Amino acid sequence: MEIKLGIIGFGFMGHEHANMMQTLDEISLKAVCDTDTSQLEDAPEGVERYTNVETMLEKADINTVIISVPNPLHIEMVTKCAAAGKNIICEKPAAMTVKEFDEMVEIAEKAGVHFTVHQQRRWDVDYRTMKEVYDQKLLGDIYIIKSQLYGFNGNMHDWHIYPEMGGGMLYDWGVHLIDQIAQMVDSKILTVYADLKNVINKNVDDYFKIIFEFANHITAEIELGTYYLTPKRAWFIGGSTGSAVIDGTFRAQGNTEGKIVRTKHLLESVPGKLTMTSAGPTRSFGEPEPGLLYEEELPEVHTEHRDFFVNYINARKGLEEDAIRLSEVRRVLCLMDAVRKSSATGKAVEFEK
Numbered sequence: 001m002e003i004k005l006g007i008i009g010f011g012f013m014g015h016e017h018a019n020m021m022q023t024l025d026e027i028s029l030k031a032v033c034d035t036d037t038s039q040l041e042d043a044p045e046g047v048e049r050y051t052n053v054e055t056m057l058e059k060a061d062i063n064t065v066i067i068s069v070p071n072p073l074h075i076e077m078v079t080k081c082a083a084a085g086k087n088i089i090c091e092k093p094a095a096m097t098v099k100e101f102d103e104m105v106e107i108a109e110k111a112g113v114h115f116t117v118h119q120q121r122r123w124d125v126d127y128r129t130m131k132e133v134y135d136q137k138l139l140g141d142i143y144i145i146k147s148q149l150y151g152f153n154g155n156m157h158d159w160h161i162y163p164e165m166g167g168g169m170l171y172d173w174g175v176h177l178i179d180q181i182a183q184m185v186d187s188k189i190l191t192v193y194a195d196l197k198n199v200i201n202k203n204v205d206d207y208f209k210i211i212f213e214f215a216n217h218i219t220a221e222i223e224l225g226t227y228y229l230t231p232k233r234a235w236f237i238g239g240s241t242g243s244a245v246i247d248g249t250f251r252a253q254g255n256t257e258g259k260i261v262r263t264k265h266l267l268e269s270v271p272g273k274l275t276m277t278s279a280g281p282t283r284s285f286g287e288p289e290p291g292l293l294y295e296e297e298l299p300e301v302h303t304e305h306r307d308f309f310v311n312y313i314n315a316r317k318g319l320e321e322d323a324i325r326l327s328e329v330r331r332v333l334c335l336m337d338a339v340r341k342s343s344a345t346g347k348a349v350e351f352e353k
Contacts, residue, residue, distance in 0.1 A: 001316050003027040006062035006086075008053055008077055009069035010034040010043065011158075013091055017066050018044055020306055026313045031060035053077065057084040064089065066118070070159045071096055071166030078104045082111035089312070091118050093175045096166055098333045105326055116312070116322055117329045120305040121176040122183060126246050129258065130235045131184050132299035138260065139239025145185070145220040146236040147177055150228035154200045161204060168204030169224055170196065170336060177222045178210070178339075179332045187216035188352040192338040199227050210339055215352075244298060260296040263288075 003026060007014045010032045021029040022044070032043050033050040040049040050056035057065075057080060064087040067077045074090055081088050088108060094117045095101035108115035121127065133139060160167040182189070190213045197207040206226040213219055235246040235258070246258035275286025311323045338349045 001063075003064050003313065003316065004030050004062045006031040006033065006056055006060050006065045008033050008056070008065055008067050008081075009073075009091075010039045011036075011068065013068040014039070014066075015042075017068060018047075020309060023306055024309055024313070027064075027309060030062050031056050053080055057081065057086065063087060067091060071171060072164065075100050075104055078115070079107055082107050082113050082115075085111065085113060087114040089116055089118055092329075093166065093171050093333065093336075094329055095333065098330060098337060101330055101333055105330075114316075115326070116324050117326075118308065119176070119179055119324050119329070120308045121180065122323065123303045123305050123307045124180070125301060125303055126233060126235060126258075127180045127184075128301045128303045129298050130237060130244065130246065132301055133237055133244045133260070134184050136299065138242070138299070139237060139244060140241030142218055142237060142239040144236070144238040145181065145218060146234070147181060147220070147222045148232070148234040148236075149173060149177065149224045150230055150232050150234075151226045152229050152231045154206065154227035156201055156204055156206065156226075161201065163203050168201075168206070169226060170205055170208055170339065173224055174208060174210075174222075174336065174339070175332060177224065178335050179328070181212060181220045181222060182328070182332060182335065185212075185214050185216070185218055185220060187214040187218065189213070189335070190215055190351060190353065191348045192335060192342050192351050193348040194339040194342040196340070196343040199225070201226075208339070208343075211348075213348075242296075246298070258298045260298060261293055262296065263293055264291065 005021065005027055007017055011034065014032065014034065018029055018032065021027050029044060029047055031048040031050060032040060033053055033056045034040055035051055037051060043049050048060055050060070065081045066089045067074055068091045069077055071093060074095060078088055078090060095104055105115065134142065156167055159165040160172055193211040195209045196205040198205055199207050208224055210222040211219065232248060237244045242260050242262040244258065244260045248257050275282055311320065314320045315322045338351055342349045
């Protein structure tokens with residue numbers, strides 16, 4: 001099946017999708033649509049330009065659409081595209097609520113069109129590297145996973161400053177970071193504890209910390225702050241036979257830096273000799289003896305965001321299954337509800353007992 005594509009919403013992500021299509025031989029970008037005509041001025045040559053969705057769905061030679069409009073408009077666009085018989089790739093977060101998502105799934109099923117969600121950050125290099133550490137059981141029994149994203153700009157952009165538009169960082173990046181952890185750890189999530197804050201943005205969240213307690217005794221912590229003033233993207237996984245760390249700013253694909261750290265032996269007893277540190281005397285947290293700790297390289301992974309579309313193409317050919325399952329998308333939306341409830345009550349919320 002040739003995938004003949006139309007993009008609805010030709011802003012930042014719409015342009016990103018158009019650029020991606022240029023690297024994929026089996027997807028042809030046929031049309032773009034945006035109500036803002038200025039967004040259409042730099043559409044690729046030969047691609048039809050529309051300002052009305054209904055007109056594009058009726059006239060353009062397309063069988064698949066990418067929906068990259070603001071969050072509250074997703075269900076309206078899904079409804080129109082499904083009615084026109086077009087397969088649908090929807091930007092994240094797919095819906096404003098779980099109920100709305102269920103309606104979208106039902107609409108697509110009744111129309112007989114394929115529906116999926118663009119969760120491209122499952123193909124982030126740093127995430128896939130740490131998932132390899134987890135999947136290969138390189139650290140023994142894992143007890144803690146930390147995912148951290150800190151920025152310096154503070155302010156939201158465009159429509160992300162408006163709560164009614166699905167603004168704020170939980171909707172923007174939270175859906176990705178939660179999805180990554182939920183995909184990494186193959187276990188039920190027993191409890192969710194979260195703290196959402198408005199640090200310098202009055203109307204939408206710009207900081208959150210989320211703690212998941214898994215049935216397999218792993219604790220996962222996600223922390224994001226747009227106003228840390230010490231920007232970095234970091235991971236830490238601690239296990240019984242070592243630690244894995246990625247600690248740095250955003251880097252080009254393939255240049256993720258990090259390490260696995262192990263110890264040659266465990267202390268049988270804490271030495272009686274005190275070590276003086278800048279924080280005062282200690283016996284447990286002094287400098288390790290020379291040669292006690294050693295490092296290993298992290299697993300090497302080869303991944304890029306275009307792999308979402310490679311999977312999409314292969315799934316349409318029947319060569320593999322869709323990487324993004326709708327049940328997984330729904331679970332993340334349910335987790336986001338639990339995050340909001342926990343933050344509002346200040347208490348942990350039971351999830352999958």
